[in-house]
Amino acid sequence: MSHPLELILPTHVHLLVLLAVLAVVSFRQPAGSWLRRGRFVWAGLFAWAFVFSIPMFADTMLSSLEGDPTRADIAAPVADPETLIVVLSSGEMRTPIGRTRVRFDVMGWERVHGGVSLWRQTGGRMVFTGGPPGDAEDSLAGASGRLARELGVPDADVELSAGAMNTQQEMAQLRDRVRAHRGPVWLVTNALHMRRALGIAESLGMNFKPWPIGFRQIADHSWRSWVPSNGTLARAQAALHEYIGLAVYSLRKGKTP
Numbered sequence: 382m383s384h385p386l387e388l389i390l391p392t393h394v395h396l397l398v399l400l401a402v403l404a405v406v407s408f409r410q411p412a413g414s415w416l417r418r419g420r421f422v423w424a425g426l427f428a429w430a431f432v433f434s435i436p437m438f439a440d441t442m443l444s445s446l447e448g449d450p451t452r453a454d455i456a457a458p459v460a461d462p463e464t465l466i467v468v469l470s471s472g473e474m475r476t477p478i479g480r481t482r483v484r485f486d487v488m489g490w491e492r493v494h495g496g497v498s499l500w501r502q503t504g505g506r507m508v509f510t511g512g513p514p515g516d517a518e519d520s521l522a523g524a525s526g527r528l529a530r531e532l533g534v535p536d537a538d539v540e541l542s543a544g545a546m547n548t549q550q551e552m553a554q555l556r557d558r559v560r561a562h563r564g565p566v567w568l569v570t571n572a573l574h575m576r577r578a579l580g581i582a583e584s585l586g587m588n589f590k591p592w593p594i595g596f597r598q599i600a601d602h603s604w605r606s607w608v609p610s611n612g613t614l615a616r617a618q619a620a621l622h623e624y625i626g627l628a629v630y631s632l633r634k635g636k637t638p
Contacts, residue, residue, distance in 0.1 A: 392611045393434055400427040433617050434609035436599065442620035443598040447572040450596045458502035458592075463564025466503070467589070468496035469551055469578060470511025470521035471571070481513055483524050488571050488595060493525045495594030496569040497532045503565070508540040508558065510551040517543035548574070549630070552581045559587045571595040573619060577626050584634050 404427045407420035416423075432438050472489035476482045485493070493509070500507055507529060511521025522543035529539055542558070545551040559566055559582075570578050572593035582589055597616060599606075 393430070393614055394609050394611055397427070397430045397434055397609055400430055431609060434613050435607055436610055436613050437602060437606040439613045439616040439620060440599050440602070440606070443573065443616060446576055446620060446623050447593070447596055447598055455593070456590050458499055460502065460504055461565055462504050464503040464505025464567065465559070465562045465564060466496055466500055466505060466507045466567045466569060467555060467559065468492050468507060468509050468525060469548065469570040470509065470525060472521050474513040474521060474546070481515065481519060483519060483521055485524065489521065491571060491595040492569055493528050495592065497529055497534060499567060499569060499592050500534060505564065506538045506540060507534060508542055508555065510542045510545055510555065512544050512546045514544040517541045520544065548578055549581055552585055552587065556585045556587060565590060567592050569594065573597055573623055577623055577630060580627070581630055
């Protein structure tokens with residue numbers, strides 16, 4: 382557990398302990414009892430919960446998706462006024478009852494700040510994406526553009542590509558703009574998302590220089606990496622989301638225009 386308060390809150394680790402107790406007790410029950418009949422089920426559920434709760438497992442998945450943060454294939458930024466920087470959005474677009482409400486999540490903030498940091502090194506223009514459909518200013522693209530201006534990017538260097546609800550739609554909207562551009566084109570998104578985003582871009586005939594930000598993997602491990610943690614679930618979920626996304630887009634690849 383990462384915080385003492387987790388001891389008094391219903392958490393994944395408590396479920397893990399309960400499954401461990403059920404698994405052990407079930408093997409000690411007399412033949413014919415319902416607990417003993419389900420002993421392999423309890424043991425399997427415990428193993429499943431344990432694997433997804435240890436940091437080492439989540440980090441292995443994250444590392445396989447993000448790659449090495451120090452790798453040499455990430456190009457060094459060069460000042461060029463013809464640069465185009467595409468920043469993909471991340472955040473909330475609607476309330477549970479369907480009303481428009483635009484709010485960045487952590488990755489959304491990281492992407493805008495990462496894009497502006499890159500722009501300060503290269504110059505050029507920035508394109509921000511994100512829905513929902515409707516008024517461009519009342520969208521993730523619009524919110525990203527406003528934040529970029531607050532961070533010093535001139536209004537003339539900010540473009541909005543609003544309305545898209547997912548990465549596939551974002552890339553489809555950008556295709557003509559990017560393919561017609563003659564200068565360097567960068568793609569800014571979280572390292573965890575970059576592989577899928579580049580794959581979609583490639584299927585649409587677009588070539589980007591990747592600028593991954595917000596690496597979530599932990600490079601330095603200790604014995605704690607094998608101790609179940611409630612915080613691990615969110616990281617494992619993020620990695621699984623990308624794996625599923627890669628599988629879905631791989632199946633669709635032959636149908637992509």
